[in-house]
Amino acid sequence: xxxxxxxxxxxxxxxxxxxxxxxxxxxxxxxxxxxxxxxxxxxxxxxxxxxxxxxxxxxxxxxxxxxxxxxxxxxxxxxxxxxxxxxxxxxxxxxxxxxxxxxxxxxxxxxxxxxxxxxxxxxxxxxxxxxxxxxxxxxxxxxxxxxxxxxxxxxxxxxxxxxxxxxxxxx
Numbered sequence: 001x002x003x004x005x006x007x008x009x010x011x012x013x014x015x016x017x018x019x020x021x022x023x024x025x026x027x028x029x030x031x032x033x034x035x036x037x038x039x040x041x042x043x044x045x046x047x048x049x050x051x052x053x054x055x056x057x058x059x060x061x062x063x064x065x066x067x068x069x070x071x072x073x074x075x076x077x078x079x080x081x082x083x084x085x086x087x088x089x090x091x092x093x094x095x096x097x098x099x100x101x102x103x104x105x106x107x108x109x110x111x112x113x114x115x116x117x118x119x120x121x122x123x124x125x126x127x128x129x130x131x132x133x134x135x136x137x138x139x140x141x142x143x144x145x146x147x148x149x150x151x152x153x154x155x156x157x158x159x160x161x162x163x164x165x166x167x168x169x170x171x
Contacts, residue, residue, distance in 0.1 A: 009089040016060045017086060018096040020103035021045070022053050026062055026082045027108070031156055033066050033079035054080055061085050087146050105160040123166055135163055 009017065016022060025039055036054050040047040057063040063080045071077040091097045109117065126134065138161060 006088055006090040009091055009094075013060055013062075013085075013089060014091060014094050014097055016056055016062065017089070017091070018094065018100045019053065020100045020107060021050075022057055022062070023086075023100055023104040024107060025050065025053055025057060026086055027104070027158070028082075029063055029080050030082040030084065031150070033081040035071070035077045035079050037077070039080070084146075101160075102162075108158065125166075138163065 021043065024043060028034055028039060028042055034042070036051045037047055039045075039054065040050040043050060054063060058065055058080065062083055062085050064083055066079045066081055068076050068078050142159060142161065
């Protein structure tokens with residue numbers, strides 16, 4: 001299966017993604033379309049606040065609005081679905097995006113509980129070439145699974161990967 005290369009995010013796309021709330025909305029809507037009210041309830045937020053985020057995500061292509069439907073009390077509801085655009089973008093090392101990703105991860109882990117995590121930790125000393133190869137291989141694994149189609153009734157799996165330098169000797 002071929003994996004497309006990521007393109008640099010535009011300034012507007014990067015700014016849109018630099019929000020833990022918006023990253024969580026994208027994740028919530030990848031598996032099932034949700035209305036703004038459903039998103040607000042899942043995030044324990046005010047619907048007016050989430051609507052602001054939803055509209056921005058739609059405007060920049062991260063969510064798509066599906067056809068309106070009748071709600072439980074006859075109201076008009078619009079479900080939103082994540083487009084997976086965020087996976088095809090390269091963040092360019094934007095610190096605000098990195099902070100938003102970490103915050104979204106921590107919020108999600110808080111919801112599911114640490115006991116639900118499968119964790120691994122590795123600290124090694126590698127040559128610059130091997131360190132680069134490790135990053136590329138980890139990215140390729142994630143790209144391979146991201147390119148697979150969703151399986152109806154499948155198991156939802158989320159991965160947060162962080163590669164960071166160890167402490168320098170003498171520091």
